[in-house]
């Protein structure tokens with residue numbers, strides 16, 4: 001049976017996520033998530049997505065919505081959970097790619113490291129490494145879960161990249177390769 005990967009495009013519905021330099025997070029997340037899902041299916045993985053559109057599956061209450069994302073992945077019996085986000089900082093110089101996991105020293109950290117390595121190698125992103133965070137989707141999911149922050153919308157150069165369809169496709173390919181290097185279909 002194929003490896004089951006749940007892809008969670010962060011935010012959506014009435015929640016835009018971060019906004020920086022005129023770029024809105026929820027659409028960046030969605031484009032990269034949809035392309036990643038396409039690559040994974042083509043590669044032979046089994047894929048389930050939370051929202052393939054700006055609104056699909058999104059619940060009105062933020063807490064209910066986050067709970068719903070984890071529940072869908074748990075009910076499906078996903079082997080891995082990948083959440084796609086885009087970052088923002090009060091400091092416009094902040095930049096780079098990072099992965100968050102609920103606990104360091106876990107399978108999730110190894111998967112996160114593989115994806116970070118691939119992004120740094122293929123897109124030249126600054127390596128912000130794998131970090132620990134108590135995010136709801138990481139805490140509530142029962143399988144190894146990684147939340148990716150693709151770059152900083154608050155950084156003018158990265159915002160241009162994050163808005164570019166070519167960069168979005170390249171990012172999806174780098175994330176795909178990071179997953180593939182860690183776990184085969």
Ligand SMILES: [Zn+2]
Pocket residue numbers: 010011017018025085086
């Ligand atoms: Zn976000």
